[in-house]
Amino acid sequence: MSIPPPPAGPHPPYPSYAQAPQQYPGWPQRPPVNGIAIAAFVLGLLCFVPAAGLVLGLVALARIRKKGERGKGFAVAGSVLSSVGLALWLLMFTTGAAADFWQGFKDGVRGEGTAFALQVGQCFDEPGGSLEGVTYDVDEVPCEKPHQGEVFAAFDLDDGRFPGYDAIARTAEERCPELQSDYAMDSWAVPEHVAVYHFTPTKDSWAFGDREVTCVFGHTDEGSRLTGSLRRDAHTLDPHQIAYLEAARVLNTAMESEPMTEYVEDDLPGHRAWADRMTDALTEQSGMLRAHTWPAAAERPVADLADGLDKARKEWAKAAEATDADTFYTHYDQGYELLDPTTTVTTRKALGLATEPPSYPVAGDGGGDGSGLDV
Template sequence: MEPSQPPQDSQPPRQGWPAPEQSNPMATPPAPLAGSPYTAPGPYGPGPYSPYGPQGPGAAEVPFGTNGMAVASLVTGIVCCLPPLGLIFGLIALPQIRKKNQTGKGFALAGIILSSISSVLVTVALLTGGFGEMWHGFKSGMDEAARSKSALSLRTGECFEVDGKLESYTTDVEIVNCAKPHDGEVAGSFLVTGFDTWPGEDPIDKLAEERCAEISSAYSMDNWAIPEHVWDYYYMPSRQSWRTGDRAVTCTLAVDEGEPLKGSLRADETTLDPDQLHYLRNLNPVENAVFEEPDEDADADLAANKAWAARVHTSIVDASRGLRSHRWSGTAVKPVADLGKELDAAAKQWDKLARSADADAYWETYEVAFEALPEDIGTDARAALGLAGPAGNSRSA
């Protein structure tokens, strides 16, 4: 509520003290009494109430701030990172303080004393070897801090250890050399898009499951080199991190239980030679198609199983053609040619399986088709190409 205005004819408020008499501003002020220690009052007089402070002879000068070098001397003296600097800053600050009428003399003196003590201690440490131990401890601490990262900042190809079991929202991991035992390796990452607000865990989880399978397959193309107890694992945003702008899903190949990993699982365009890359690009689709067998058998869903057999047949035919289209080098020529013949024979059986008239005919051909396409097919070609051999630990991409 705004205050109301007083009536125009209202009387002015009464003063607590009598109003001073009006004086003639042009009148000459009275001269001070002889021997009086006080000067005459006046707006510009040298009296103690002058708006500009004491100006008479012998009045104290106002200091012009605190000297910055003095403050720097004290700080470097306390921190003790570079002891001589505090001593130097303090010696520079003292004459500046006197010349510029500044404060900070106490800071400068304290910095000089602390820096002198630190310099003596460092000199003794250098002579006795103690400095080396101190530096080693400092460096070890910095290295450990550099290795400890948030899972959100992991980069492709980094190997890491997790404190405890793998959890969906683990944020602290330790980066380690891939040659040392570790729990997981980063295959890549992607950003969640298409949601203006937090969508919940289920949509992100479903998206991560699909995308990370693709990313891991591209990162480690040699399926036979991946142990059975290694699985696709991912870190996804939480409700809290989503509010801060986190949209990244980090895809990894990780061990939940069993022997830790040792060595990198990376097998992509950056690590494979042209022959290895061409072989895996053509044979991996066959393995993937075989592992996509329907959950329900032919008795329950014949159509789905016949469609699956047709997809396997197509992948086998494409693989055989792909192998023949490439110019192989060295000792890989013959084993790859032999593999092509095996694939052609298997393709016939899988085509027959896909054309089964009924469930009985399907089961009659089922075993024959799998025998024509054994899990270790291509072992000799892999050995010639320098790829992983069968060790009972292969898994689908």
């Protein structure tokens, strides 16, 4: 039998022993390390965001089981460390350690140009140009140079839950003006273009124990600057000036307690009680003035002022005994006239205090005609 010839045409190549040898499988490759596990471990070590480290650790464990990746040790360690960190954070908040941390943070940044570094007596500029809104950075400025604000007081709010921005603002608006007279004892030396501002905690800073409210003098026109310090206290005044201003504060405090009703007849008993407080304050003030040893140049003016206060006291005492509104008004008007602020100018000049009565109502103006009874 003969073998037929192969069909014509192109033929596929025949295998050749020159081809590459067959590849045999080697050792199995190791699976990759899970990146989330590494991140969980790092966050667990840092403890800055322990909750994030715990969540990432749990996510990593789930993926490792599903994909067969390596890194279970990292994930477990990160979860454990983050759990410990989270427990420590909770302990800090419940024991008050967070407040200590916050105080340490503020102490650490003092002098570094932040709002937390501001202290009573310092003057500064706010880079944003406004004393309202949220601020962090400030630039300390010598008070003798133009500046945006001057710190005159600071106080701490009560602990507890964050009370809200409106509640904090109301407290600041009440307390800061009260503290103003401790720093600027001579209200006559505070220009009418000066306004009171305040820096308060934010919700975030409150969580770390920040409770401080900072009271600040600023210009009524935010585009303008103050020049020179408004400080008038023991740091800048002599003992005679302080003695005079402390005596004047007694009367001013009594004036501030005037009833809020528009007319005397709306609350005659309340006005009589107020007139009685005025009588006591005038007795105390004149006694303080007479008890102090004054410089020779101020002896006569102070004595005359004390005599005038005694005359005013008699009218206020009669107002306190008034049985009807008309009688009250009669003695009230006479007593008010005897307390005209201009009667104190001679004494103030002798003591080197401001001599221009404010043209705006000051603490203790008692309503009156707006000229103020701050003496």
